[in-house]
Amino acid sequence: MPSAGKAKPLWAQRIAALRSRLDESQARFAQRFAITAMAVSHWEKGDNRPAAEIFVELGRMAGDPDCWLFWQEVGLTKSDVARSMPDLEARLYTRSPLRIDMIPARGATQHGDALKLKKKPDAVGVPLLRDAAAAGSPRMIDQAEVEETLAIPRLWCPHPDHTTCIRVSGRSMYPVLDDGYVVAVDAFMSDPAQLIERMVAARDPDGAITVKWLRKVADEFMLLPQHTSPEYPPVLISRDPGWKIVGEVIWWIGRPK
Numbered sequence: 641m642p643s644a645g646k647a648k649p650l651w652a653q654r655i656a657a658l659r660s661r662l663d664e665s666q667a668r669f670a671q672r673f674a675i676t677a678m679a680v681s682h683w684e685k686g687d688n689r690p691a692a693e694i695f696v697e698l699g700r701m702a703g704d705p706d707c708w709l710f711w712q713e714v715g716l717t718k719s720d721v722a723r724s725m726p727d728l729e730a731r732l733y734t735r736s737p738l739r740i741d742m743i744p745a746r747g748a749t750q751h752g753d754a755l756k757l758k759k760k761p762d763a764v765g766v767p768l769l770r771d772a773a774a775a776g777s778p779r780m781i782d783q784a785e786v787e788e789t790l791a792i793p794r795l796w797c798p799h800p801d802h803t804t805c806i807r808v809s810g811r812s813m814y815p816v817l818d819d820g821y822v823v824a825v826d827a828f829m830s831d832p833a834q835l836i837e838r839m840v841a842a843r844d845p846d847g848a849i850t851v852k853w854l855r856k857v858a859d860e861f862m863l864l865p866q867h868t869s870p871e872y873p874p875v876l877i878s879r880d881p882g883w884k885i886v887g888e889v890i891w892w893i894g895r896p897k
Contacts (some may be wrong), residue, residue, distance in 0.1 A: 763791045770807065813851060824892065830885045839852070840886070861878040
């Protein structure tokens with residue numbers, strides 16, 4: 641524990657700076673790690689040092705290049721990360737929000753030859769992955785393959801650094817989603833208990849992605865298509881620890897065929 645009057649350790653200052661950059665309260669920040677706001681307060685004061693896995697997650701949240709400031713706290717180098725988590729560096733570049741400051745915000749004013757924009761842009765850039773998620777049987781997705789960056793209204797993306805767009809393949813969610821629609825997946829919250837009755841993207845034990853409704857019946861978490869059938873049966877994910885909720889589908893766009 642730091643003594644009175646002693647400067648806080650750099651890791652504590654960096655955690656506080658990261659939370660400030662994310663514009664989150666200590667309580668909201670704590671939800672990311674399933675801990676209390678008091679625990680975050682102790683981190684930022686330098687009273688308690690986070691566990692190694694927390695530093696790894698903090699680095700993932702910070703994005704490149706600040707990620708290495710957190711990962712070096714547990715002795716990780718770039719070669720370590722590339723060897724143990726081969727897709728992590730790719731995700732840092734595809735999942736970080738691209739703030740589109742060149743789009744003039746409403747109410748922008750002209751000052752001589754300069755255009756003064758609002759502090760926050762009207763739009764953010766969200767990556768659209770090249771591979772499709774399934775509205776049917778799960779499909780494999782390469783998160784490093786970004787087809788393009790979509791300019792999306794800022795109000796549509798409460799957590800732009802956690803949001804990724806994926807095309808839908810299949811019609812198990814028809815007529816809500818049709819083949820070829822684009823869904824936005826917000827991975828900020830992935831706890832099934834917090835996403836009941838929501839549309840979610842889920843990863844199967846083999847790593848493929850599917851889009852379904854999340855329901856809870858008794859103690860069972862289930863993934864359900866829009867209409868169940870022998871072709872599209874429900875999936876009891878609570879009985880298979882290999883399934884993981886990736887995040888909530890917060891909106892979708894597309895043209896009916």
